[in-house]
Amino acid sequence: MSEGQVFVSLLVKLGLLALLAGTLVRRRHRECLAFPAYLALVLLGDTMVSVWPERFYQAWFWYLQQSLWDAAKLGVGLEIAFRAFRAFPGARPAVQSLLGLVLALTTASVVSVPSGLSHDAVVFEWHPRVLAGTIWLMTALMMVIVYYRLPIRPFQLAILSGFVPYLLLFVTLLNVLRHRGWDVRPWVNLADACCYLAVVSFWTVAAWRKDAMPAAAPQVIRRLSLGPA
Amino acid sequence: MEALVLSVVGGGLFLALVGRYNTQLVLRGWEALLSPAAFKALQRLEEQVETDALLAERAHGRAQLARREERLADASRLVSLAAAVVSDAVPERLQRLRGMAVCCRMARALLPPPPLLPRAFRLREIASLAGLSSVIQQFLVATQERFRLRVWTLGVCYLVVRHVASHSASRIRPEAAAAPSPWDSFEAALHDFTALDREHVEAFKALLLALQDTSRP
Numbered sequence: 042m043s044e045g046q047v048f049v050s051l052l053v054k055l056g057l058l059a060l061l062a063g064t065l066v067r068r069r070h071r072e073c074l075a076f077p078a079y080l081a082l083v084l085l086g087d088t089m090v091s092v093w094p095e096r097f098y099q100a101w102f103w104y105l106q107q108s109l110w111d112a113a114k115l116g117v118g119l120e121i122a123f124r125a126f127r128a129f130p131g132a133r134p135a136v137q138s139l140l141g142l143v144l145a146l147t148t149a150s151v152v153s154v155p156s157g158l159s160h161d162a163v164v165f166e167w168h169p170r171v172l173a174g175t176i177w178l179m180t181a182l183m184m185v186i187v188y189y190r191l192p193i194r195p196f197q198l199a200i201l202s203g204f205v206p207y208l209l210l211f212v213t214l215l216n217v218l219r220h221r222g223w224d225v226r227p228w229v230n231l232a233d234a235c236c237y238l239a240v241v242s243f244w245t246v247a248a249w250r251k252d253a254m255p256a257a258a259p260q261v262i263r264r265l266s267l268g269p270a
Numbered sequence: 271m272e273a274l275v276l277s278v279v280g281g282g283l284f285l286a287l288v289g290r291y292n293t294q295l296v297l298r299g300w301e302a303l304l305s306p307a308a309f310k311a312l313q314r315l316e317e318q319v320e321t322d323a324l325l326a327e328r329a330h331g332r333a334q335l336a337r338r339e340e341r342l343a344d345a346s347r348l349v350s351l352a353a354a355v356v357s358d359a360v361p362e363r364l365q366r367l368r369g370m371a372v373c374c375r376m377a378r379a380l381l382p383p384p385p386l387l388p389r390a391f392r393l394r395e396i397a398s399l400a401g402l403s404s405v406i407q408q409f410l411v412a413t414q415e416r417f418r419l420r421v422w423t424l425g426v427c428y429l430v431v432r433h434v435a436s437h438s439a440s441r442i443r444p445e446a447a448a449a450p451s452p453w454d455s456f457e458a459a460l461h462d463f464t465a466l467d468r469e470h471v472e473a474f475k476a477l478l479l480a481l482q483d484t485s486r487p
Contacts, residue, residue: 169273176277180284187287192296202288209281216274 043227049234050091056241057084063248069196075120076200079113082106100160111171114204115144118178121197125186132189139181147174165219169212176208199247207240312471312478315366319467326355326460333442337453346442349456353439356463360432363470367425370477386423390465392458393434396427420473427466435459 061080064070070077086106089097122140126133150170158167179201186193211233218229333348385404388397403423407416438456 166273169277173273173276173280176280176284180280180287183284183287183291187291190296190299192293192300195293198288198291198293201284205281205284209277212274212277216271 043231046227046231046234047091049231049238050087053234053238053241054084054087054091056238056245057087060241060245060248063245067248067251069248072194072196073117073120073124073200075113075116079110079117082109082113086110104163107168111168111175114175114208115178117200117204118175118182121193121201122182125182125191125193125197129189129191132185132191135189136182136185139185140178143174143178143181147171147177150174161219165215169215172208172212176205176212179205195250196247199244203240203244203247207236210236312475315474316471319471322355322359323464323467326352326463329355330457330460334453349442349453350439352460353435353456356435356459357432359463359467360428363428363467364425366474367421367428367470370421370473386420386469391427391462393430393455393462395430395434396462396466399423399427399430417473417477420469424466424470424473427462428470431459431463431466435463 057080061077061084064077064080086102086109090102119140122136126136147170151167151174154162154167154170183201185191214229214233214236218225329348329352333345333352336342336345336348385407386400387404388401391397391400400423403419407419434455438452438459441452442456
């Protein structure tokens with residue numbers, strides 16, 4: 042890893058710590074439990090790579106941590122869907138069908154990749170499909186929220202608004218790497234770390250913000266299940 | 271490459287949706303619909319509908335009296351007055367129906383609205399529209415779609431009533447005010463206007479009740 046990469050990686054870890062602290066102090070974990078779990082996984086994986094690079098800066102560990110992170114990201118999307126639609130049973134079938142369809146298509150697309158993949162095939166074929174599926178899962182969720190004009194907690198919206206652009210950038214960077222070759226990997230890694238730092242900063246501000254929920258009559262907040270988490 | 275294209279399309283769509291979404295506005299909309307103020311609005315609407323019907327019927331009754339007493343100039347003036355009540359009321363009704371069409375998305379479980387009955391109306395055009403609407407309703411599964419069809423049908427019926435009322439009133443002139451045909455169609459339009467108002471209040475009430483029921487555990 043280059044010095045610049047190490048420095049940005051350190052900033053990301055500090056950002057993740059501030060974000061986790063904000064999530065716990067402001068009790069945001071009650072709005073999405075999978076999110077702090079995802080953050081903890083990222084922090085743990087990054088720390089292991091930074092502390093023992095010769096042992097964990099390896100392809101097998103990259104596969105392992107990306108798979109865990111992908112599962113956690115899907116979990117975040119599904120948990121936000123569950124929480125956002127808990128109070129709206131009428132809209133639930135729509136979101137269930139749409140998310141089911143996205144998950145089925147993502148699974149079909151991932152399974153259709155032949156087994157016994159090379160490292161390049163995992164990075165450039167298999168992984169982008171999972172990321173595209175995650176983007177579409179969050180987009181489908183947002184479509185139903187906007188269609189039914191459902192209220193969603195600002196922190197949950199911030200989580201989704203951080204993930205989708207970052208995942209889009211990540212898929213683009215993987216594509217750049219595929220076309221330019223592994224020589225540009227340090228630059229791609231640095232660009233990825235900078236983007237992730239920006240997203241973590243955005244989430245940290247959202248997590249620490251005090252006036253998270255716009256003012257409304259208490260009975261309305263209660264009925265829409267938007268009361269204190 | 272396909273994954274990149276899919277990600278760009280999905281991400282772009284997501285950003286467009288987030289750009290349209292405003293938590294404050296959404297919450298304000300729900301607050302307006304779930305608060306007691308919404309039921310006060312229903313009460314005001316019922317009063318307004320009664321007043322409009324009373325004004326139109328009173329003017330029409332006086333016009334009929336004037337007609338019987340052969341004061342044809344008065345009859346024509348009074349019937350124009352009754353037509354003006356209908357014409358003035360329709361834009362406001364249409365505006366509310368448009369709002370209801372949007373709000374019905376927000377309702378969890380609207381009670382399936384009963385079909386509009388053709389026999390409740392006297393104008394042939396409106397009875398036909400009501401009949402057609404009740405046939406189409408049989409093919410719609412979603413309650414929301416049924417509600418929207420009902421709102422749309424009511425809107426079109428209001429336009430027809432306004433047209434017939436204005437047209438009949440303009441045909442009732444002092445020199446021909448004794449001729450029965452425009453009087454009959456005006457009377458039918460007035461009757462249907464009152465019937466439509468009843469349906470429109472019922473639809474508004476159903477929407478409010480459904481919204482009140484929203485999010486109840």
